[in-house]
Amino acid sequence: MTELTVGELARRTGVAASALRYWDTVGLLPATRVSGQRRYPESAVALVGAILLLRDAGFSLEEQKALAAARPADPGEWRRLARRKQAELDDQIATAQAARDALDHALRCGHPDVHDCPTFRAIAAARLSGKPLREAHTHH
Amino acid sequence: MTELTVGELARRTGVAASALRYWDTVGLLPATRVSGQRRYPESAVALVGAILLLRDAGFSLEEQKALAAARPADPGEWRRLARRKQAELDDQIATAQAARDALDHALRCGHPDVHDCPTFRAIAAARLSGKPLREAHTHH
DNA sequence: CAACCCCTTCACGTAGGCTTGAAGGCAAGA
DNA sequence: TCTTGCCTTCAAGCCTACGTGAAGGGGTTG
Numbered sequence: 395m396t397e398l399t400v401g402e403l404a405r406r407t408g409v410a411a412s413a414l415r416y417w418d419t420v421g422l423l424p425a426t427r428v429s430g431q432r433r434y435p436e437s438a439v440a441l442v443g444a445i446l447l448l449r450d451a452g453f454s455l456e457e458q459k460a461l462a463a464a465r466p467a468d469p470g471e472w473r474r475l476a477r478r479k480q481a482e483l484d485d486q487i488a489t490a491q492a493a494r495d496a497l498d499h500a501l502r503c504g505h506p507d508v509h510d511c512p513t514f515r516a517i518a519a520a521r522l523s524g525k526p527l528r529e530a531h532t533h534h
Numbered sequence: 535m536t537e538l539t540v541g542e543l544a545r546r547t548g549v550a551a552s553a554l555r556y557w558d559t560v561g562l563l564p565a566t567r568v569s570g571q572r573r574y575p576e577s578a579v580a581l582v583g584a585i586l587l588l589r590d591a592g593f594s595l596e597e598q599k600a601l602a603a604a605r606p607a608d609p610g611e612w613r614r615l616a617r618r619k620q621a622e623l624d625d626q627i628a629t630a631q632a633a634r635d636a637l638d639h640a641l642r643c644g645h646p647d648v649h650d651c652p653t654f655r656a657i658a659a660a661r662l663s664g665k666p667l668r669e670a671h672t673h674h
Numbered sequence: 675c676a677a678c679c680c681c682t683t684c685a686c687g688t689a690g691g692c693t694t695g696a697a698g699g700c701a702a703g704a
Numbered sequence: 705t706c707t708t709g710c711c712t713t714c715a716a717g718c719c720t721a722c723g724t725g726a727a728g729g730g731g732t733t734g
Contacts, residue, residue, distance in 0.1 A: 443658035451633030493591030518583035
């Protein structure tokens with residue numbers, strides 16, 4: 395009754411059914427079975443929301459699995475993971491902000507070609523001796 | 535003299551030579567040839583800095599090619615692209631900030647299990663009716 | 675001449691998170 | 705019974721931005 399099929403959950407969340415099946419097979423969002431078919435409780439809708447939120451936060455599916463496993467069992471570990479990711483998010487925000495500011499300057503400074511703008515050049519040059527950041531993102 | 539080989543440019547910028555060759559083959563950072571070998575002007579160092587910066591900004595290599603093509607030829611188009619990406623960055627920052635705040639709340643609110651926290655549930659629920667954002671990122 | 679070092683191309687591998695297609699099952703309605 | 709519609713599995717493909725390894729060229733030094 396209150397059980398949803400993949401298709402219904404897909405419709406309610408906007409997540410493709412194929413993705414939900416994938417999440418089931420990798421163990422991120424397990425489903426029960428009724429005569430071979432996946433069934434999800436109503437509460438799965440909220441779970442999907444949380445998954446999307448954490449995905450936006452930059453948690454990979456593997457990380458989310460680790461998080462989900464640690465959540466009820468080991469609150470200390472959960473907090474540790476959360477804090478680590480929070481730091482990553484701070485880096486990410488700072489970098490995005492820097493890039494945004496660089497674009498902002500390029501749009502405002504009036505130079506017809508950005509590469510003629512000394513400020514832009516300075517920011518770009520700083521990037522060469524700066525933090526890689528992509529490695530933090532590429533890292534698994 | 536002032537011409538650099540891939541290896542030298544790699545050393546000066548910290549970017550792998552294989553990556554620089556790749557950037558050449560896809561047309562992002564073209565090199566001239568001297569008896570078959572790639573040669574880059576000194577100014578390429580600054581270009582690499584700009585490429586890294588824009589990459590951080592979320593420009594894909596394809597987007598950067600479009601950007602580079604529009605830069606000297608069509609400043610209006612350049613500004614259009616820059617503004618569009620700026621808007622994307624704003625979205626990205628807002629989302630990252632929301633995720634960060636959600637984690638922050640989860641860490642502070644004292645609920646042993648985040649899913650018991652009504653605030654967290656509300657944020658996650660909001661994500662379901664929010665902007666996909668991933669589509670903007672998946673789009674080319 | 676050989677050693678060395680850097681360069682070349684080409685093809686394939688990798689990772690993450692799915693999507694797509696083929697081939698088929700099961701239950702309700704006409 | 706046949707059709708409709710939603711479900712299943714499995715294999716393979718896709719996308720980005722490279723990394724890797726093989727096989728070979730070329731120039732300088734000892």
